[in-house]
Amino acid sequence: MGQRTRLVLSRMLQALPALAGVVIVSFALTRMLPGDPAVYFAGPAATEQSIAQIRVAMGLDLSLPMQFLHYARDLLMGDLGNSLSTGQPVLEELARRLPASLELTLTALLLSCAIALPLGVTAAVHQGSWIDHACRALVTAGVSLPTFFTGIALIYVFYYLLGWAPAPLGRLDFVYLSPPDVTGFYVVDALMAGDFETAGGAMRQLILPASTLALFTLAPIARMARAAMLEALSSDYIRTAKAAGLSQRKIVYFYAFQNAMLPVITTLGMVFSFTLGANVLVEKVFSWPGIGSYAVEALVVSDYAAVQGFVLAMAILFVALNLVIDIVYTLVDPRTRSTT
Amino acid sequence: MERRDFLKSTLAVSAATLPFLRSLPASAAPSGTIVVAMGQTINSLDLHRKGTNRPSYQVAVNVYDRLVSFGTKTTEDGGLYYDYSVIKPEVAESWDVTPDGKAIIFKLKPHGLFHDGSPITAHDVKWSFDRAVTLGGFPAVQMKAGSLESPDQFEVVDDLTFKVNLIRPSKLTLPDLAVPVPMIINSKVAKSKATTDDPWATEYLHTTPAGSGAYKVERWDPGQQLVYSANENWTSGPPPAVKRVIVREVPSPATRRALFERGDIQVNFDMPNKDSKELSGVEGLRIDSSAIENSIYCLNPNLAFEPFKDKRVRQAIAMAVPYEDVFQAAAYGRGIPMWGGSSATPSDIAWPQPFPYSTDLDKARALLAEAGYADGFDVPLSIALDQSDWMEPTALLIQENLNKIGIRTTIEKIPGANWRTASLVEKRLPLHLETFGGWLNYPCYYFFWAYQDGHLFNSSNYRNEEIETLTNETLHMEVDHPDYAPKIKRMIEIVWDEVPRIALFQPALNVGTRDMGGYEYWFHRQLDARKFKA
Numbered sequence: 001m002g003q004r005t006r007l008v009l010s011r012m013l014q015a016l017p018a019l020a021g022v023v024i025v026s027f028a029l030t031r032m033l034p035g036d037p038a039v040y041f042a043g044p045a046a047t048e049q050s051i052a053q054i055r056v057a058m059g060l061d062l063s064l065p066m067q068f069l070h071y072a073r074d075l076l077m078g079d080l081g082n083s084l085s086t087g088q089p090v091l092e093e094l095a096r097r098l099p100a101s102l103e104l105t106l107t108a109l110l111l112s113c114a115i116a117l118p119l120g121v122t123a124a125v126h127q128g129s130w131i132d133h134a135c136r137a138l139v140t141a142g143v144s145l146p147t148f149f150t151g152i153a154l155i156y157v158f159y160y161l162l163g164w165a166p167a168p169l170g171r172l173d174f175v176y177l178s179p180p181d182v183t184g185f186y187v188v189d190a191l192m193a194g195d196f197e198t199a200g201g202a203m204r205q206l207i208l209p210a211s212t213l214a215l216f217t218l219a220p221i222a223r224m225a226r227a228a229m230l231e232a233l234s235s236d237y238i239r240t241a242k243a244a245g246l247s248q249r250k251i252v253y254f255y256a257f258q259n260a261m262l263p264v265i266t267t268l269g270m271v272f273s274f275t276l277g278a279n280v281l282v283e284k285v286f287s288w289p290g291i292g293s294y295a296v297e298a299l300v301v302s303d304y305a306a307v308q309g310f311v312l313a314m315a316i317l318f319v320a321l322n323l324v325i326d327i328v329y330t331l332v333d334p335r336t337r338s339t340t
Numbered sequence: 341m342e343r344r345d346f347l348k349s350t351l352a353v354s355a356a357t358l359p360f361l362r363s364l365p366a367s368a369a370p371s372g373t374i375v376v377a378m379g380q381t382i383n384s385l386d387l388h389r390k391g392t393n394r395p396s397y398q399v400a401v402n403v404y405d406r407l408v409s410f411g412t413k414t415t416e417d418g419g420l421y422y423d424y425s426v427i428k429p430e431v432a433e434s435w436d437v438t439p440d441g442k443a444i445i446f447k448l449k450p451h452g453l454f455h456d457g458s459p460i461t462a463h464d465v466k467w468s469f470d471r472a473v474t475l476g477g478f479p480a481v482q483m484k485a486g487s488l489e490s491p492d493q494f495e496v497v498d499d500l501t502f503k504v505n506l507i508r509p510s511k512l513t514l515p516d517l518a519v520p521v522p523m524i525i526n527s528k529v530a531k532s533k534a535t536t537d538d539p540w541a542t543e544y545l546h547t548t549p550a551g552s553g554a555y556k557v558e559r560w561d562p563g564q565q566l567v568y569s570a571n572e573n574w575t576s577g578p579p580p581a582v583k584r585v586i587v588r589e590v591p592s593p594a595t596r597r598a599l600f601e602r603g604d605i606q607v608n609f610d611m612p613n614k615d616s617k618e619l620s621g622v623e624g625l626r627i628d629s630s631a632i633e634n635s636i637y638c639l640n641p642n643l644a645f646e647p648f649k650d651k652r653v654r655q656a657i658a659m660a661v662p663y664e665d666v667f668q669a670a671a672y673g674r675g676i677p678m679w680g681g682s683s684a685t686p687s688d689i690a691w692p693q694p695f696p697y698s699t700d701l702d703k704a705r706a707l708l709a710e711a712g713y714a715d716g717f718d719v720p721l722s723i724a725l726d727q728s729d730w731m732e733p734t735a736l737l738i739q740e741n742l743n744k745i746g747i748r749t750t751i752e753k754i755p756g757a758n759w760r761t762a763s764l765v766e767k768r769l770p771l772h773l774e775t776f777g778g779w780l781n782y783p784c785y786y787f788f789w790a791y792q793d794g795h796l797f798n799s800s801n802y803r804n805e806e807i808e809t810l811t812n813e814t815l816h817m818e819v820d821h822p823d824y825a826p827k828i829k830r831m832i833e834i835v836w837d838e839v840p841r842i843a844l845f846q847p848a849l850n851v852g853t854r855d856m857g858g859y860e861y862w863f864h865r866q867l868d869a870r871k872f873k874a
Contacts, residue, residue: 033757034755034757034758035755035756035757035758035761036757036758036761037757039760039761039765040756040757040760041390041391042390042477042478047480047481049476050476050477050478050480050481053390053476053477054390054391054476054477057390084390084391085383085391085393086381086383086562086563087383087384087389087391087392087546087562088383088562093562093563096563097563152592152594152595155594155595155598156598159598159602160598160601160602163602167599167602167604167605168590168595168598168599169377169588169590169599169604170564170565170588170590171564174375174565174586174588178561284591284592285592285594285595286592286595287564287588287589287590287591287592287595289561289563289564293591294563297381300726300755300756300757301756301757302757
């Protein structure tokens with residue numbers, strides 16, 4: 001068994017207790033939320049009797065340990081329960097909304113990496129130059145502008161005033177039908193189905209929200225790239241390389257850059273995870289049917305099943321993400337590579 | 341003409357024509373299609389299901405029919421407004437009250453058809469009504485308001501004759517059959533999908549309507565959109581003029597407004613008061629701000645708490661509220677003022693009508709001193725977090741003025757999920773804001789819910805023996821009964837004097853439309869596409 005396979009397996013095993021913990025904690029936390037969901041969902045004119053009926057239907061008449069046993073049993077059978085606020089099975093809803101959020105977040109990250117990495121690296125190589133100042137200005141602007149503001153500002157300029165961007169109506173304009181569901185990523189699915197027009201439509205819808213998120217995620221990535229690059233450039237091996245007369249190009253883009261990538265990847269992982277949960281405001285502004293707005297709405301009305309499902313899905317995603325980052329590390333880090 | 345002036349004028353021209361140009365993409369959409377944007381989400385296609393939210397009621401309106409419906413009247417500015425005083429046939433052709441007054445017999449239209457082409461029979465009506473009173477929750481409560489409580493009351497005489505046996509003669513029964521709840525479901529389809537665990541086919545009808553209405557559901561993407569297509573063979577009315585209606589969920593009001601101004605949507609449903617005010621009068625846009633019937637936004641002092649037991653303290657507060665400021669800040673002047681009435685006795689039975697209070701801090705101070713609270717007191721002022729758009733500015737303005745007469749308030753924000761329990765069920769909030777509005781448009785109906793002791797929306801814990809008696813006497817009485825008007829006037833006079841609910845204003849429903857016509861206001865405040873014209 002190769003080292004990498006062993007690493008993957010041990011990581012997966014390590015994740016099991018964490019997931020069990022997440023199941024218990026999410027159950028306990030939702031029960032600690034203020035408010036009585038049965039009363040809420042019975043509606044404003046409900047009688048005692050109809051509230052009691054809903055309480056039974058939701059299983060809330062049982063004791064807490066019994067409720068947990070039911071929840072755990074359903075979970076093992078792959079049933080995450082029904083969300084009362086949206087009226088849909090939680091699993092179905094997550095399967096539909098998670099790809100929407102992932103598509104948006106990944107596009108935003110690609111976009112911000114494409115800008116932030118060259119910017120950060122150049123800023124570090126030419127420290128104190130105008131490009132360094134430009135980088136600093138962009139980073140400051142990126143963190144200090146809240147996403148809902150950037151989102152509305154972008155809509156105002158590019159949709160309302162200029163008319164370049166399509167209507168901010170979610171993932172697809174109504175002239176298109178959603179592509180056959182394979183990955184849940186509309187652009188990818190449409191391309192796989194050979195439908196370039198729909199792919200183009202989905203891509204156009206993505207541009208504004210992805211730019212909004214990219215502007216926000218740009219800051220930590222660019223900053224980390226610059227800092228890591230500066231550190232690498234001032235290290236001993238670079239001095240040795242310089243002394244050995246290697247070309248500036250080779251020093252910067254081969255030795256320094258590769259070493260600087262490790263902290264950047266770690267940062268990327270962190271940025272990805274918080275963006276996925278924290279893009280609620282972008283989702284609201286662009287009517288994006290993502291997972292963030294789903295979770296927040298469920299939380300507000302104490303919709304237990306939906307909140308638990310969301311927390312669990314995020315936990316699984318984080319575990320998977322950390323796994324991927326560890327694997328990427330072994331690819332990038334020469335020290336782990338030699339032992340395979 | 342100077343060159344610069346020329347440039348300016350061409351710029352102005354192109355800017356002026358721009359909005360027109362921008363409506364082209366909308367007309368490029370398939371003809372006969374209307375796109376509606378709304379902020380809320382539709383969570384079920386079945387109104388009777390538990391947990392179905394208000395915005396979903398529009399499906400019951402557009403996709404299902406009822407025995408009867410309300411008429412339509414035209415407002416002064418050419419808008420459509422449902423007419424409470426006219427009840428017209430929908431699935432029923434005619435109806436008669438039996439000579440003994442104990443039943444209503446409905447004759448169904450002989451050629452009524454469901455979407456699948458099968459005939460609408462009295463069996464379907466009975467099954468649907470049984471379902472509405474049996475499944476519990478809000479539908480059962482609403483049916484009960486019309487004295488429709490048990491399946492025993494509903495009787496199939498023959499395929500086209502349906503009989504409702506009355507528990508008591510009540511003016512509320514017939515109008516209650518025209519609200520969205522008693523919709524008529526295709527029972528043959530539903531029964532074929534029913535199981536022993538789910539005898540009323542709630543799982544099936546939740547996602548697949550089986551109705552006879554003006555529209556069919558072509559597509560439902562929960563959390564995103566609902567697409568209606570016209571039912572060309574609608575048997576309960578003329579086939580709808582608009583062939584397709586797309587309802588998109590757009591949570592951000594700012595985005596909805598941008599879409600609306602650019603012409604990518606034709607209906608901006610339930611827009612904020614602020615947008616409604618700013619967009620009124622804009623060329624090409626029509627804004628309907630309809631006052632919501634039988635509804636008042638109120639400030640409620642709770643009589644279970646000491647200073648508020650004294651009528652004079654409540655009156656002092658009613659004189660301390662900065663009404664005009666509240667109306668402008670919270671409602672942007674949309675709706676109808678409910679203060680400054682000229683007389684302490686009502687001249688007619690219109691409801692709601694302005695309460696006889698105005699902002700007068702000196703009088704308020706005098707009343708407080710008379711009640712023994714010259715130095716004022718401390719009290720929390722509670723608002724609901726999920727209604728903070730209007731409650732927060734209102735509470736801040738009220739807080740400021742109450743402070744001037746010595747009543748020191750702290751604003752307490754309560755999360756949406758707790759609000760109902762705290763304010764309506766436990767009735768434990770000393771001073772709070774409240775928003776009750778009745779579907780059935782009678783003053784006695786409002787009094788039943790909001791002023792009778794122990795009833796849900798009486799969050800002030802108010803009890804007055806005369807109100808109890810008069811409400812019970814008038815609730816089912818015909819409006820043209822000679823005793824009705826005097827009794828209602830007396831009731832209004834009492835609650836004006838005792839002010840357990842301090843009326844602020846009557847709220848409005850704001851709907852923007854463009855490049856189309858036929859929007860109609862309904863008491864249920866949901867989208868009715870049946871009269872839309874492209």
